[in-house]
Amino acid sequence: MSGPTHPAAAGPDLVADVLVIGGGPAGCWAALSAMEAGASVVLAEKGYVGTAGATAAGNSSIVYTLPASAGREKAIAQRVARGLGLVAADTVDRVFDEVYRQLNRLADWGYGFPKTEDGTSYRGSMRGVDYLRFLRQRLVKGGVRILDQSPALDLLVADGVVAGARGSDRRTGAPWTVRSAATVIASGGCAFLSGALGTRNLTGEGYLMAAEAGARFSGMDFTGQYGIAPRHTSVTKGIIYFWASFFDEAGARLESKGDRQDIVANGLGRGRVFAMLDKASPRVQSGMRSQANIFAPFDRLGIDPFTQRFEVELIYEGTVRGNGGLLIGRDTATDVPGLFAAGDAAAREEMAGATSGGGGPNASWALATGTWSGRAAAAFARGIGAAHGDRRAATPAPAAEGRGDAADTAAVRAAIQREILPLGRSFFRSTAGLEAASGALETAWRDAGALGRTDAIARRETQAMAATARWIVASARRRGESRGIHRLADRPARDDGQLHRILSGGLDRVFAAPVGARHMEAAE
Protein backbone atom coordinates (compact mmCIF):
# COMPACT_ATOMS: atom_id res chain seq x y z
CA MET A 1 0.00 0.00 0.00
CA SER A 2 1.16 3.53 -0.70
CA GLY A 3 1.50 6.14 1.99
CA PRO A 4 3.43 9.23 2.92
CA THR A 5 6.73 7.34 2.76
CA HIS A 6 6.09 6.40 -0.89
CA PRO A 7 5.26 9.67 -2.63
CA ALA A 8 3.17 9.06 -5.75
CA ALA A 9 2.34 11.15 -8.78
CA ALA A 10 -0.16 13.90 -8.01
CA GLY A 11 -3.83 13.14 -8.57
CA PRO A 12 -6.61 15.56 -9.54
CA ASP A 13 -6.62 19.14 -8.24
CA LEU A 14 -10.19 20.31 -8.77
CA VAL A 15 -12.42 23.29 -8.05
CA ALA A 16 -16.17 22.70 -7.61
CA ASP A 17 -19.18 24.44 -6.10
CA VAL A 18 -20.06 21.36 -4.05
CA LEU A 19 -17.94 18.45 -2.84
CA VAL A 20 -19.81 15.39 -1.60
CA ILE A 21 -17.80 12.93 0.49
CA GLY A 22 -19.31 9.44 0.32
CA GLY A 23 -21.23 7.74 -2.49
CA GLY A 24 -23.96 5.69 -0.84
CA PRO A 25 -27.60 6.76 -1.22
CA ALA A 26 -27.22 9.94 0.86
CA GLY A 27 -24.17 11.05 -1.13
CA CYS A 28 -25.70 10.18 -4.49
CA TRP A 29 -28.90 12.09 -3.72
CA ALA A 30 -26.81 15.00 -2.40
CA ALA A 31 -24.78 15.11 -5.60
CA LEU A 32 -27.91 14.80 -7.71
CA SER A 33 -29.81 17.60 -5.99
CA ALA A 34 -26.77 19.90 -5.99
CA MET A 35 -26.35 19.20 -9.71
CA GLU A 36 -30.04 19.90 -10.33
CA ALA A 37 -29.66 23.19 -8.45
CA GLY A 38 -27.02 24.18 -11.02
CA ALA A 39 -23.89 23.52 -8.98
CA SER A 40 -20.72 21.91 -10.30
CA VAL A 41 -20.23 18.77 -8.20
CA VAL A 42 -17.43 16.37 -7.29
CA LEU A 43 -18.36 13.13 -5.53
CA ALA A 44 -15.45 11.43 -3.74
CA GLU A 45 -15.97 7.86 -2.54
CA LYS A 46 -13.58 5.67 -0.55
CA GLY A 47 -14.71 2.60 -2.51
CA TYR A 48 -16.67 2.48 -5.76
CA VAL A 49 -19.91 4.45 -6.21
CA GLY A 50 -22.39 1.64 -6.75
CA THR A 51 -20.93 -1.11 -4.58
CA ALA A 52 -19.61 0.76 -1.54
CA GLY A 53 -21.45 1.15 1.73
CA ALA A 54 -24.09 -0.64 3.75
CA THR A 55 -26.91 -0.06 1.25
CA ALA A 56 -25.18 -1.56 -1.79
CA ALA A 57 -24.74 -4.93 -0.13
CA GLY A 58 -28.44 -5.77 0.25
CA ASN A 59 -32.07 -4.74 0.06
CA SER A 60 -33.27 -1.81 2.16
CA SER A 61 -36.83 -1.12 3.13
CA ILE A 62 -37.90 2.47 2.47
CA VAL A 63 -41.08 4.16 3.62
CA TYR A 64 -43.18 5.07 0.59
CA THR A 65 -46.50 6.62 1.65
CA LEU A 66 -48.87 9.09 0.02
CA PRO A 67 -48.69 12.47 1.80
CA ALA A 68 -51.60 13.18 4.17
CA SER A 69 -52.93 9.62 3.79
CA ALA A 70 -53.97 7.11 6.46
CA GLY A 71 -50.88 5.07 5.54
CA ARG A 72 -48.69 8.10 6.18
CA GLU A 73 -50.30 8.76 9.56
CA LYS A 74 -49.77 5.13 10.52
CA ALA A 75 -46.11 5.17 9.43
CA ILE A 76 -45.44 8.34 11.45
CA ALA A 77 -47.25 6.95 14.51
CA GLN A 78 -45.15 3.78 14.26
CA ARG A 79 -41.93 5.79 14.22
CA VAL A 80 -43.03 7.94 17.16
CA ALA A 81 -43.98 4.86 19.20
CA ARG A 82 -40.77 2.97 18.44
CA GLY A 83 -38.57 6.03 19.05
CA LEU A 84 -39.44 6.04 22.77
CA GLY A 85 -39.93 9.78 23.11
CA LEU A 86 -37.17 11.20 20.91
CA VAL A 87 -38.71 11.13 17.42
CA ALA A 88 -39.84 14.43 15.85
CA ALA A 89 -43.09 13.68 13.98
CA ASP A 90 -42.77 16.81 11.81
CA THR A 91 -39.29 15.74 10.65
CA VAL A 92 -40.51 12.22 9.90
CA ASP A 93 -43.38 13.63 7.82
CA ARG A 94 -40.98 15.87 5.89
CA VAL A 95 -38.64 12.90 5.26
CA PHE A 96 -41.52 10.74 3.98
CA ASP A 97 -42.67 13.58 1.68
CA GLU A 98 -39.22 13.70 0.10
CA VAL A 99 -39.08 9.90 -0.29
CA TYR A 100 -42.47 9.91 -1.99
CA ARG A 101 -41.41 12.65 -4.39
CA GLN A 102 -38.01 11.18 -5.25
CA LEU A 103 -39.14 7.55 -5.66
CA ASN A 104 -41.81 8.78 -8.05
CA ARG A 105 -39.07 10.54 -10.01
CA LEU A 106 -36.99 7.32 -10.02
CA ALA A 107 -39.98 5.49 -11.51
CA ASP A 108 -40.38 8.25 -14.12
CA TRP A 109 -36.70 7.87 -15.01
CA GLY A 110 -37.19 4.16 -15.63
CA TYR A 111 -36.06 2.44 -12.44
CA GLY A 112 -37.64 -1.04 -12.50
CA PHE A 113 -39.86 -1.24 -9.45
CA PRO A 114 -41.64 -4.60 -9.10
CA LYS A 115 -45.38 -5.02 -9.40
CA THR A 116 -47.45 -6.95 -6.88
CA GLU A 117 -49.93 -9.55 -8.12
CA ASP A 118 -52.70 -6.95 -8.34
CA GLY A 119 -50.55 -4.79 -10.61
CA THR A 120 -49.53 -2.15 -8.03
CA SER A 121 -46.01 -0.77 -8.40
CA TYR A 122 -44.25 -1.68 -5.13
CA ARG A 123 -41.86 1.01 -3.87
CA GLY A 124 -41.21 -0.10 -0.30
CA SER A 125 -37.89 -1.91 -0.86
CA MET A 126 -34.79 -0.91 -2.81
CA ARG A 127 -32.25 -3.42 -4.09
CA GLY A 128 -29.18 -1.47 -3.05
CA VAL A 129 -26.72 -2.41 -5.77
CA ASP A 130 -29.23 -1.64 -8.53
CA TYR A 131 -30.48 1.54 -6.86
CA LEU A 132 -26.94 2.91 -6.55
CA ARG A 133 -25.92 1.86 -10.06
CA PHE A 134 -28.97 3.70 -11.38
CA LEU A 135 -28.11 6.85 -9.41
CA ARG A 136 -24.48 6.63 -10.55
CA GLN A 137 -25.52 6.62 -14.18
CA ARG A 138 -27.77 9.62 -13.57
CA LEU A 139 -24.85 11.50 -11.98
CA VAL A 140 -22.43 10.66 -14.78
CA LYS A 141 -24.96 11.76 -17.36
CA GLY A 142 -25.49 15.02 -15.46
CA GLY A 143 -21.79 15.86 -15.43
CA VAL A 144 -20.91 15.06 -11.81
CA ARG A 145 -17.20 14.21 -11.50
CA ILE A 146 -16.89 10.93 -9.57
CA LEU A 147 -13.66 10.02 -7.81
CA ASP A 148 -13.82 6.29 -7.01
CA GLN A 149 -11.41 4.55 -4.60
CA SER A 150 -10.62 8.03 -3.28
CA PRO A 151 -11.02 8.39 0.49
CA ALA A 152 -11.10 11.96 1.82
CA LEU A 153 -8.59 12.33 4.64
CA ASP A 154 -8.57 16.02 5.66
CA LEU A 155 -10.98 18.91 5.28
CA LEU A 156 -9.70 22.24 4.06
CA VAL A 157 -10.79 25.27 6.08
CA ALA A 158 -10.48 28.96 5.12
CA ASP A 159 -11.26 31.56 7.81
CA GLY A 160 -13.48 29.14 9.71
CA VAL A 161 -15.41 28.07 6.60
CA VAL A 162 -14.99 24.58 5.15
CA ALA A 163 -13.38 24.96 1.74
CA GLY A 164 -13.02 21.42 0.40
CA ALA A 165 -10.99 18.35 1.20
CA ARG A 166 -7.83 16.45 0.45
CA GLY A 167 -7.53 12.75 0.08
CA SER A 168 -5.71 9.91 -1.55
CA ASP A 169 -6.40 7.49 -4.40
CA ARG A 170 -5.98 4.16 -2.68
CA ARG A 171 -5.02 2.33 -5.87
CA THR A 172 -2.07 4.57 -6.67
CA GLY A 173 -1.44 6.56 -3.50
CA ALA A 174 -1.82 9.75 -5.54
CA PRO A 175 -3.03 12.69 -3.45
CA TRP A 176 -6.09 14.62 -4.64
CA THR A 177 -7.51 18.01 -3.70
CA VAL A 178 -10.97 19.45 -4.24
CA ARG A 179 -11.50 23.10 -3.37
CA SER A 180 -15.23 23.59 -2.93
CA ALA A 181 -17.56 26.36 -1.79
CA ALA A 182 -19.63 23.86 0.20
CA THR A 183 -19.01 20.30 1.38
CA VAL A 184 -21.39 17.49 2.29
CA ILE A 185 -20.30 14.67 4.61
CA ALA A 186 -22.21 11.55 3.50
CA SER A 187 -19.59 9.02 4.51
CA GLY A 188 -21.93 6.75 6.48
CA GLY A 189 -21.64 5.53 10.03
CA CYS A 190 -18.85 3.72 11.85
CA ALA A 191 -18.99 -0.03 12.49
CA PHE A 192 -15.41 -0.46 13.78
CA LEU A 193 -14.44 -3.15 11.23
CA SER A 194 -16.84 -5.54 12.97
CA GLY A 195 -17.60 -7.51 9.80
CA ALA A 196 -21.25 -6.41 9.54
CA LEU A 197 -22.43 -6.51 5.92
CA GLY A 198 -21.15 -3.68 3.72
CA THR A 199 -19.28 -1.89 6.48
CA ARG A 200 -15.58 -2.44 5.71
CA ASN A 201 -15.17 1.19 4.66
CA LEU A 202 -17.36 2.61 7.40
CA THR A 203 -14.71 3.62 9.91
CA GLY A 204 -15.76 7.19 10.71
CA GLU A 205 -13.27 9.44 8.87
CA GLY A 206 -16.12 11.80 7.95
CA TYR A 207 -16.84 12.28 11.65
CA LEU A 208 -13.17 12.80 12.45
CA MET A 209 -12.64 15.43 9.75
CA ALA A 210 -15.81 17.26 10.78
CA ALA A 211 -14.79 17.19 14.46
CA GLU A 212 -11.39 18.64 13.56
CA ALA A 213 -13.24 21.54 11.94
CA GLY A 214 -15.34 21.98 15.10
CA ALA A 215 -18.54 20.01 14.43
CA ARG A 216 -20.48 18.31 17.24
CA PHE A 217 -22.41 15.03 17.41
CA SER A 218 -25.68 13.76 18.81
CA GLY A 219 -27.16 10.35 19.59
CA MET A 220 -23.86 8.58 20.20
CA ASP A 221 -25.54 7.03 23.26
CA PHE A 222 -28.01 5.12 21.05
CA THR A 223 -25.40 2.81 19.55
CA GLY A 224 -25.91 -0.56 21.26
CA GLN A 225 -26.98 -2.07 17.95
CA TYR A 226 -26.03 -5.54 16.66
CA GLY A 227 -27.19 -7.53 13.65
CA ILE A 228 -27.91 -11.27 13.62
CA ALA A 229 -25.87 -13.30 11.09
CA PRO A 230 -25.34 -16.99 10.39
CA ARG A 231 -22.12 -17.64 12.34
CA HIS A 232 -18.87 -16.68 10.53
CA THR A 233 -20.80 -15.06 7.65
CA SER A 234 -21.19 -11.39 6.82
CA VAL A 235 -24.93 -11.37 6.21
CA THR A 236 -26.41 -9.25 8.97
CA LYS A 237 -29.85 -9.03 7.39
CA GLY A 238 -32.09 -9.21 10.43
CA ILE A 239 -35.45 -9.18 8.69
CA ILE A 240 -35.63 -12.94 8.17
CA TYR A 241 -35.43 -13.57 11.92
CA PHE A 242 -38.92 -12.16 12.37
CA TRP A 243 -39.90 -15.66 11.27
CA ALA A 244 -37.27 -17.53 13.32
CA SER A 245 -37.26 -19.73 16.37
CA PHE A 246 -34.07 -19.73 18.42
CA PHE A 247 -32.52 -22.68 20.24
CA ASP A 248 -29.62 -23.46 22.51
CA GLU A 249 -27.07 -26.15 21.69
CA ALA A 250 -29.20 -28.85 23.30
CA GLY A 251 -32.13 -27.88 21.07
CA ALA A 252 -34.18 -26.16 23.78
CA ARG A 253 -36.21 -23.21 22.54
CA LEU A 254 -34.92 -19.80 23.68
CA GLU A 255 -37.35 -17.10 24.78
CA SER A 256 -36.78 -13.72 26.39
CA LYS A 257 -38.27 -10.29 26.74
CA GLY A 258 -37.62 -7.79 24.00
CA ASP A 259 -36.94 -8.36 20.31
CA ARG A 260 -35.08 -11.03 18.37
CA GLN A 261 -31.68 -9.45 19.05
CA ASP A 262 -32.44 -9.64 22.78
CA ILE A 263 -33.21 -13.35 22.52
CA VAL A 264 -29.91 -14.02 20.73
CA ALA A 265 -27.89 -11.75 23.04
CA ASN A 266 -29.27 -13.40 26.15
CA GLY A 267 -28.72 -16.85 24.65
CA LEU A 268 -25.12 -16.04 23.73
CA GLY A 269 -24.53 -15.15 27.35
CA ARG A 270 -25.08 -18.81 28.18
CA GLY A 271 -23.67 -20.62 25.13
CA ARG A 272 -24.13 -21.13 21.41
CA VAL A 273 -27.36 -20.03 19.70
CA PHE A 274 -29.09 -21.59 16.70
CA ALA A 275 -31.95 -20.37 14.55
CA MET A 276 -34.48 -21.89 12.17
CA LEU A 277 -36.86 -19.89 9.97
CA ASP A 278 -39.73 -22.21 10.78
CA LYS A 279 -42.44 -19.55 10.99
CA ALA A 280 -42.21 -18.46 7.35
CA SER A 281 -45.09 -19.45 5.07
CA PRO A 282 -44.23 -20.60 1.54
CA ARG A 283 -45.20 -17.14 0.28
CA VAL A 284 -42.94 -15.40 2.80
CA GLN A 285 -40.18 -17.88 1.92
CA SER A 286 -40.46 -16.84 -1.72
CA GLY A 287 -40.08 -13.20 -0.65
CA MET A 288 -36.94 -14.00 1.34
CA ARG A 289 -35.54 -16.12 -1.49
CA SER A 290 -35.64 -13.20 -3.89
CA GLN A 291 -33.02 -11.44 -1.75
CA ALA A 292 -30.04 -13.24 -3.23
CA ASN A 293 -27.51 -12.10 -0.63
CA ILE A 294 -29.57 -13.47 2.25
CA PHE A 295 -29.49 -16.89 0.62
CA ALA A 296 -25.90 -16.89 -0.59
CA PRO A 297 -24.61 -18.21 2.77
CA PHE A 298 -27.33 -20.84 3.05
CA ASP A 299 -26.99 -22.07 -0.53
CA ARG A 300 -23.20 -22.10 -0.41
CA LEU A 301 -23.03 -23.84 2.96
CA GLY A 302 -25.73 -26.33 1.99
CA ILE A 303 -28.23 -25.28 4.68
CA ASP A 304 -32.04 -25.27 4.33
CA PRO A 305 -32.83 -22.55 6.89
CA PHE A 306 -36.55 -23.34 6.89
CA THR A 307 -36.09 -26.89 8.16
CA GLN A 308 -32.56 -26.98 9.60
CA ARG A 309 -31.10 -25.22 12.62
CA PHE A 310 -28.06 -23.06 11.87
CA GLU A 311 -25.76 -21.30 14.28
CA VAL A 312 -26.05 -17.50 14.59
CA GLU A 313 -24.04 -14.68 16.13
CA LEU A 314 -24.45 -10.96 16.72
CA ILE A 315 -22.20 -8.50 14.89
CA TYR A 316 -21.84 -4.89 16.05
CA GLU A 317 -23.34 -2.27 13.72
CA GLY A 318 -22.24 0.91 15.54
CA THR A 319 -23.61 4.12 14.10
CA VAL A 320 -24.57 2.40 10.84
CA ARG A 321 -27.76 1.03 12.34
CA GLY A 322 -27.40 2.88 15.61
CA ASN A 323 -28.36 6.56 15.57
CA GLY A 324 -25.31 8.64 16.44
CA GLY A 325 -23.83 11.09 13.98
CA LEU A 326 -23.11 14.72 13.16
CA LEU A 327 -25.52 17.20 14.70
CA ILE A 328 -27.45 18.92 11.91
CA GLY A 329 -30.09 21.60 11.69
CA ARG A 330 -33.23 21.63 9.58
CA ASP A 331 -31.35 22.13 6.29
CA THR A 332 -28.62 19.58 7.25
CA ALA A 333 -26.05 22.28 8.14
CA THR A 334 -23.53 21.20 10.79
CA ASP A 335 -22.03 23.57 13.39
CA VAL A 336 -19.34 24.57 10.89
CA PRO A 337 -20.10 27.02 8.04
CA GLY A 338 -19.89 25.37 4.63
CA LEU A 339 -20.24 21.85 6.04
CA PHE A 340 -23.41 19.77 5.71
CA ALA A 341 -24.14 16.16 6.69
CA ALA A 342 -26.58 13.54 5.41
CA GLY A 343 -27.57 9.91 5.84
CA ASP A 344 -25.93 7.74 8.46
CA ALA A 345 -23.20 10.37 8.90
CA ALA A 346 -25.84 12.58 10.55
CA ALA A 347 -27.53 12.03 13.92
CA ARG A 348 -30.91 10.32 13.51
CA GLU A 349 -32.83 10.60 16.80
CA GLU A 350 -35.48 12.76 15.10
CA MET A 351 -36.14 9.89 12.71
CA ALA A 352 -35.42 6.77 14.76
CA GLY A 353 -35.37 8.00 18.35
CA ALA A 354 -33.81 5.60 20.82
CA THR A 355 -34.13 2.45 18.70
CA SER A 356 -32.35 1.29 15.57
CA GLY A 357 -33.21 3.09 12.36
CA GLY A 358 -31.97 0.06 10.41
CA GLY A 359 -33.93 -0.51 7.22
CA GLY A 360 -36.81 1.78 6.33
CA PRO A 361 -36.11 4.75 8.59
CA ASN A 362 -32.42 5.02 7.70
CA ALA A 363 -32.97 4.50 3.96
CA SER A 364 -35.69 7.15 3.99
CA TRP A 365 -33.50 9.49 6.03
CA ALA A 366 -30.58 8.99 3.61
CA LEU A 367 -32.68 9.87 0.59
CA ALA A 368 -34.28 12.93 2.23
CA THR A 369 -31.28 14.41 4.03
CA GLY A 370 -29.15 13.65 0.98
CA THR A 371 -31.53 15.64 -1.19
CA TRP A 372 -31.73 18.51 1.29
CA SER A 373 -27.97 18.66 1.85
CA GLY A 374 -27.22 18.91 -1.85
CA ARG A 375 -29.75 21.69 -2.24
CA ALA A 376 -28.49 23.56 0.85
CA ALA A 377 -24.86 23.14 -0.21
CA ALA A 378 -25.62 24.50 -3.68
CA ALA A 379 -27.36 27.53 -2.13
CA PHE A 380 -24.42 28.09 0.23
CA ALA A 381 -22.04 27.89 -2.73
CA ARG A 382 -24.02 30.55 -4.60
CA GLY A 383 -23.63 32.80 -1.51
CA ILE A 384 -19.86 32.27 -1.39
CA GLY A 385 -19.42 33.09 -5.08
CA ALA A 386 -17.18 31.88 -7.85
CA ALA A 387 -13.89 33.17 -6.41
CA HIS A 388 -13.92 30.62 -3.56
CA GLY A 389 -11.17 28.57 -5.18
CA ASP A 390 -8.73 31.41 -4.52
CA ARG A 391 -9.22 31.31 -0.73
CA ARG A 392 -6.22 30.39 1.40
CA ALA A 393 -7.29 27.07 2.85
CA ALA A 394 -5.50 24.82 5.30
CA THR A 395 -6.19 21.54 7.05
CA PRO A 396 -7.20 21.84 10.72
CA ALA A 397 -5.64 18.48 11.67
CA PRO A 398 -2.15 18.52 13.18
CA ALA A 399 0.54 17.03 10.95
CA ALA A 400 1.36 13.40 11.61
CA GLU A 401 4.63 12.88 13.44
CA GLY A 402 4.26 9.33 14.69
CA ARG A 403 6.52 6.35 14.29
CA GLY A 404 4.08 3.46 14.06
CA ASP A 405 3.98 0.64 11.54
CA ALA A 406 1.35 -1.81 10.29
CA ALA A 407 1.68 -4.05 13.37
CA ASP A 408 1.02 -1.04 15.58
CA THR A 409 -2.06 -0.20 13.51
CA ALA A 410 -3.48 -3.69 14.06
CA ALA A 411 -2.75 -3.48 17.79
CA VAL A 412 -4.46 -0.10 18.21
CA ARG A 413 -7.48 -1.28 16.23
CA ALA A 414 -7.76 -4.38 18.39
CA ALA A 415 -7.56 -2.23 21.52
CA ILE A 416 -10.45 -0.07 20.27
CA GLN A 417 -12.51 -3.08 19.22
CA ARG A 418 -12.10 -4.70 22.66
CA GLU A 419 -13.91 -1.74 24.23
CA ILE A 420 -16.73 -1.54 21.66
CA LEU A 421 -17.50 -4.82 19.86
CA PRO A 422 -18.23 -7.31 22.70
CA LEU A 423 -21.85 -7.76 23.77
CA GLY A 424 -20.66 -7.06 27.32
CA ARG A 425 -19.52 -3.60 26.23
CA SER A 426 -22.15 -2.27 23.82
CA PHE A 427 -25.23 -4.51 24.09
CA PHE A 428 -25.19 -4.87 27.88
CA ARG A 429 -23.66 -1.63 29.08
CA SER A 430 -22.85 -0.91 32.71
CA THR A 431 -21.54 2.13 34.52
CA ALA A 432 -18.41 0.26 35.54
CA GLY A 433 -17.85 -1.16 32.04
CA LEU A 434 -18.20 2.26 30.43
CA GLU A 435 -15.73 3.73 32.92
CA ALA A 436 -13.18 1.04 32.12
CA ALA A 437 -13.72 1.52 28.38
CA SER A 438 -13.27 5.25 28.76
CA GLY A 439 -9.81 4.85 30.27
CA ALA A 440 -8.65 2.30 27.71
CA LEU A 441 -9.87 4.43 24.82
CA GLU A 442 -7.87 7.47 25.98
CA THR A 443 -4.76 5.34 25.52
CA ALA A 444 -6.01 4.08 22.14
CA TRP A 445 -6.63 7.65 20.97
CA ARG A 446 -3.08 8.69 21.84
CA ASP A 447 -1.66 5.56 20.21
CA ALA A 448 -3.75 6.11 17.07
CA GLY A 449 -2.39 9.65 16.79
CA ALA A 450 1.15 8.25 16.85
CA LEU A 451 0.66 6.07 13.75
CA GLY A 452 2.29 8.67 11.52
CA ARG A 453 4.58 6.56 9.38
CA THR A 454 2.07 3.91 8.53
CA ASP A 455 -0.32 4.09 5.57
CA ALA A 456 -2.11 7.46 5.70
CA ILE A 457 -5.52 5.88 5.04
CA ALA A 458 -5.09 3.21 7.72
CA ARG A 459 -3.93 5.86 10.17
CA ARG A 460 -6.98 8.05 9.59
CA GLU A 461 -9.32 5.05 9.83
CA THR A 462 -7.76 4.06 13.14
CA GLN A 463 -7.89 7.60 14.53
CA ALA A 464 -11.53 7.92 13.44
CA MET A 465 -12.46 4.65 15.12
CA ALA A 466 -10.78 5.77 18.34
CA ALA A 467 -12.51 9.16 18.24
CA THR A 468 -15.92 7.66 17.51
CA ALA A 469 -15.52 5.09 20.28
CA ARG A 470 -14.75 7.90 22.73
CA TRP A 471 -17.84 9.92 21.72
CA ILE A 472 -19.94 6.78 22.07
CA VAL A 473 -18.64 5.94 25.53
CA ALA A 474 -18.75 9.55 26.77
CA SER A 475 -22.36 9.89 25.56
CA ALA A 476 -23.42 6.55 27.03
CA ARG A 477 -21.96 7.63 30.40
CA ARG A 478 -24.26 10.67 30.37
CA ARG A 479 -27.45 8.62 29.95
CA GLY A 480 -28.20 7.22 33.40
CA GLU A 481 -31.15 5.08 32.31
CA SER A 482 -31.99 2.35 29.81
CA ARG A 483 -33.85 3.43 26.69
CA GLY A 484 -34.04 1.59 23.36
CA ILE A 485 -30.58 0.51 22.23
CA HIS A 486 -28.88 2.04 25.26
CA ARG A 487 -29.19 -0.74 27.87
CA LEU A 488 -27.58 0.05 31.21
CA ALA A 489 -27.48 -2.99 33.50
CA ASP A 490 -27.41 -0.94 36.71
CA ARG A 491 -30.24 1.37 35.53
CA PRO A 492 -32.56 -1.05 33.72
CA ALA A 493 -35.65 1.24 33.65
CA ARG A 494 -36.54 4.24 31.52
CA ASP A 495 -36.45 7.60 33.28
CA ASP A 496 -38.54 10.19 31.47
CA GLY A 497 -36.65 12.89 33.32
CA GLN A 498 -33.86 12.06 30.83
CA LEU A 499 -35.93 12.51 27.70
CA HIS A 500 -33.24 14.61 26.06
CA ARG A 501 -30.59 14.28 23.39
CA ILE A 502 -26.94 14.00 24.34
CA LEU A 503 -24.49 16.08 22.36
CA SER A 504 -20.82 15.18 22.17
CA GLY A 505 -17.58 16.06 20.45
CA GLY A 506 -13.99 17.09 21.00
CA LEU A 507 -10.71 15.44 20.09
CA ASP A 508 -7.95 15.50 22.71
CA ARG A 509 -10.63 16.44 25.27
CA VAL A 510 -13.95 14.71 24.67
CA PHE A 511 -17.21 16.16 25.99
CA ALA A 512 -20.81 14.92 26.21
CA ALA A 513 -23.80 16.80 27.63
CA PRO A 514 -27.61 16.59 27.49
CA VAL A 515 -29.76 19.14 25.67
CA GLY A 516 -33.52 19.50 25.21
CA ALA A 517 -34.89 17.71 22.17
CA ARG A 518 -35.70 20.12 19.36
CA HIS A 519 -39.21 18.79 18.85
CA MET A 520 -39.94 19.18 22.55
CA GLU A 521 -38.99 22.85 22.34
CA ALA A 522 -41.11 23.25 19.23
CA ALA A 523 -44.08 21.64 20.98
CA GLU A 524 -43.98 24.13 23.84
Place this chain on the structure above:
Amino acid sequence: MIELVSESRCIQCNICVKACPDNVFDAVEAAAPVIARKADCQTCFLCELYCPADALFVSPLRDRDDPVDEADLVARGLLGSFARNMGWKNAKPRGTDKDLTYRMFEDRDI
Protein backbone atom coordinates in the same frame (compact mmCIF):
# COMPACT_ATOMS: atom_id res chain seq x y z
CA MET B 1 -14.07 -13.73 1.51
CA ILE B 2 -13.09 -13.89 -2.13
CA GLU B 3 -11.58 -17.31 -2.86
CA LEU B 4 -11.39 -17.67 -6.62
CA VAL B 5 -10.47 -15.72 -9.74
CA SER B 6 -10.87 -18.39 -12.43
CA GLU B 7 -7.99 -18.03 -14.87
CA SER B 8 -9.81 -20.10 -17.48
CA ARG B 9 -12.94 -17.95 -17.35
CA CYS B 10 -11.42 -14.50 -16.70
CA ILE B 11 -11.49 -12.20 -19.77
CA GLN B 12 -9.11 -9.68 -18.15
CA CYS B 13 -11.63 -6.83 -18.27
CA ASN B 14 -10.52 -5.72 -14.77
CA ILE B 15 -14.02 -4.57 -13.87
CA CYS B 16 -13.60 -6.33 -10.51
CA VAL B 17 -10.47 -4.30 -9.82
CA LYS B 18 -12.42 -1.11 -10.43
CA ALA B 19 -15.74 -2.00 -8.81
CA CYS B 20 -14.64 -3.83 -5.65
CA PRO B 21 -15.73 -1.56 -2.78
CA ASP B 22 -12.71 -2.63 -0.76
CA ASN B 23 -9.93 -2.47 -3.37
CA VAL B 24 -9.15 -6.16 -2.89
CA PHE B 25 -7.86 -6.96 -6.40
CA ASP B 26 -4.79 -5.82 -8.31
CA ALA B 27 -4.72 -5.80 -12.10
CA VAL B 28 -1.92 -7.78 -13.75
CA GLU B 29 -0.54 -7.11 -17.23
CA ALA B 30 -1.91 -9.71 -19.70
CA ALA B 31 -3.27 -11.95 -16.95
CA ALA B 32 -6.20 -12.37 -14.60
CA PRO B 33 -6.31 -9.97 -11.62
CA VAL B 34 -4.90 -11.22 -8.34
CA ILE B 35 -6.48 -11.20 -4.90
CA ALA B 36 -4.01 -8.79 -3.32
CA ARG B 37 -5.75 -7.78 -0.08
CA LYS B 38 -8.02 -10.65 0.85
CA ALA B 39 -8.33 -9.55 4.48
CA ASP B 40 -10.06 -6.36 3.29
CA CYS B 41 -12.83 -8.35 1.52
CA GLN B 42 -16.17 -7.61 3.18
CA THR B 43 -17.90 -10.70 1.74
CA CYS B 44 -20.58 -8.67 -0.03
CA PHE B 45 -20.63 -10.85 -3.20
CA LEU B 46 -20.88 -7.74 -5.42
CA CYS B 47 -17.75 -8.53 -7.45
CA GLU B 48 -19.53 -11.66 -8.70
CA LEU B 49 -22.33 -9.44 -9.95
CA TYR B 50 -19.95 -7.15 -11.81
CA CYS B 51 -18.03 -10.04 -13.41
CA PRO B 52 -19.23 -10.61 -16.99
CA ALA B 53 -17.59 -14.06 -17.12
CA ASP B 54 -18.78 -15.72 -13.87
CA ALA B 55 -15.11 -16.10 -12.99
CA LEU B 56 -15.26 -15.06 -9.33
CA PHE B 57 -16.36 -16.90 -6.21
CA VAL B 58 -16.87 -15.41 -2.75
CA SER B 59 -17.09 -17.83 0.15
CA PRO B 60 -19.81 -16.79 2.62
CA LEU B 61 -17.29 -17.16 5.47
CA ARG B 62 -16.07 -13.68 6.39
CA ASP B 63 -13.46 -14.48 9.00
CA ARG B 64 -11.51 -17.52 7.76
CA ASP B 65 -10.07 -19.04 4.61
CA ASP B 66 -12.31 -21.48 2.75
CA PRO B 67 -10.31 -23.07 -0.09
CA VAL B 68 -12.49 -23.98 -3.08
CA ASP B 69 -12.20 -26.23 -6.10
CA GLU B 70 -13.44 -24.68 -9.33
CA ALA B 71 -14.75 -27.93 -10.80
CA ASP B 72 -16.67 -28.63 -7.60
CA LEU B 73 -18.22 -25.13 -7.63
CA VAL B 74 -19.30 -25.64 -11.24
CA ALA B 75 -20.74 -29.08 -10.43
CA ARG B 76 -22.74 -27.60 -7.54
CA GLY B 77 -24.02 -24.77 -9.76
CA LEU B 78 -22.43 -22.13 -7.55
CA LEU B 79 -20.13 -20.32 -9.95
CA GLY B 80 -22.08 -17.28 -11.19
CA SER B 81 -25.04 -18.19 -8.96
CA PHE B 82 -25.24 -14.84 -7.20
CA ALA B 83 -25.59 -12.93 -10.48
CA ARG B 84 -28.10 -15.50 -11.77
CA ASN B 85 -30.19 -15.24 -8.62
CA MET B 86 -30.14 -11.45 -8.85
CA GLY B 87 -31.06 -11.52 -12.54
CA TRP B 88 -27.95 -9.62 -13.68
CA LYS B 89 -26.51 -10.69 -17.05
CA ASN B 90 -23.03 -9.92 -18.38
CA ALA B 91 -22.47 -7.46 -15.53
CA LYS B 92 -25.56 -5.50 -16.58
CA PRO B 93 -28.18 -4.75 -13.91
CA ARG B 94 -31.52 -6.47 -14.34
CA GLY B 95 -34.07 -8.10 -12.13
CA THR B 96 -35.35 -5.43 -9.74
CA ASP B 97 -38.79 -5.78 -11.33
CA LYS B 98 -38.77 -9.45 -10.23
CA ASP B 99 -38.00 -8.66 -6.58
CA LEU B 100 -40.60 -10.42 -4.42
CA THR B 101 -39.54 -8.79 -1.15
CA TYR B 102 -43.02 -7.28 -0.80
CA ARG B 103 -44.34 -10.74 0.06
CA MET B 104 -42.54 -10.53 3.40
CA PHE B 105 -44.17 -7.24 4.26
CA GLU B 106 -47.69 -8.51 3.57
CA ASP B 107 -47.20 -10.90 6.45
CA ARG B 108 -46.43 -8.44 9.19
CA ASP B 109 -45.95 -4.83 10.04
CA ILE B 110 -42.19 -4.52 10.09
